[in-house]
Amino acid sequence: ETGVTQSPTHLIKTRGQQVTLRCSSQSGHNTVSWYQQALGQGPQFIFQYYREEENGRGNFPPRFSGLQFPNYSSELNVNALELDDSALYLCASSLGNTREAFFGQGTRLTVV
Amino acid sequence: KNEVEQSPQNLTAQEGEFITINCSYSVGISALHWLQQHPGGGIVSLFMLSSGKKKHGRLIATINIQEKHSSLHITASHPRDSAVYICAVLPSTYNTDKLIFGTGTRLQVFP
Numbered sequence: 001e002t003g004v005t006q007s008p009t010h011l012i013k014t015r016g017q018q019v020t021l022r023c024s025s026q027s028g029h030n031t032v033s034w035y036q037q038a039l040g041q042g043p044q045f046i047f048q049y050y051r052e053e054e055n056g057r058g059n060f061p062p063r064f065s066g067l068q069f070p071n072y073s074s075e076l077n078v079n080a081l082e083l084d085d086s087a088l089y090l091c092a093s094s095l096g097n098t099r100e101a102f103f104g105q106g107t108r109l110t111v112v
Numbered sequence: 113k114n115e116v117e118q119s120p121q122n123l124t125a126q127e128g129e130f131i132t133i134n135c136s137y138s139v140g141i142s143a144l145h146w147l148q149q150h151p152g153g154g155i156v157s158l159f160m161l162s163s164g165k166k167k168h169g170r171l172i173a174t175i176n177i178q179e180k181h182s183s184l185h186i187t188a189s190h191p192r193d194s195a196v197y198i199c200a201v202l203p204s205t206y207n208t209d210k211l212i213f214g215t216g217t218r219l220q221v222f223p
Binding site for chain 1: 116145147152154155156157160198200210211212213214215216
């Protein structure tokens with residue numbers, strides 16, 4: 001049990017739709033990172049939020065956006081879904097200066 | 113070439129065998145994580161280390177910073193150890209907690 005929960009666990013969307021994925025971090029964890037894991041691949045960094053501000057971004061287009069809230073929850077929003085967005089989306093929270101990451105169970109998104 | 117390489121990609125073992133999974137990386141790092149991922153996706157952090165060696169139960173992780181190499185060892189392997197083991201590094205050049213992941217080693221332990 002990592003104390004990080006993601007919802008929903010599974011989701012099916014149609015190409016062109018928008019989706020919001022949610023992550024509830026451990027209390028006190030001021031840093032949350034989101035990762036995309038395609039089938040058979042290692043996770044790829046999407047972006048990180050620190051104290052509600054974006055603090056680093058990977059090689060993902062602007063239609064991937066996020067929010068972090070004062071209650072340690074966060075969201076990943078993806079607009080104009082494409083088939084290649086089908087993946088497992090993971091969030092990881094940490095106390096920034098300890099660098100130890102705690103991962104959620106992931107949300108498996110399928111775009112059809 | 114990936115910045116984090118793992119070997120082997122797939123590994124099968126009989127229950128009780130000693131397992132070694134290797135991770136090599138090409139960037140300077142602040143820390144290295146060993147992670148376990150079971151079918152269904154959830155990732156559990158096994159170790160975070162920046163030098164030396166750590167042990168937890170039957171699991172041992174070592175790192176050699178000069179050689180940019182880490183190993184995860186499983187002693188007396190058990191079928192419940194079957195999972196994907198992922199090495200991830202935290203580059204020292206970044207001011208974020210962006211992890212760079214290897215593609216994982218799929219371990220199957222048979223009774």
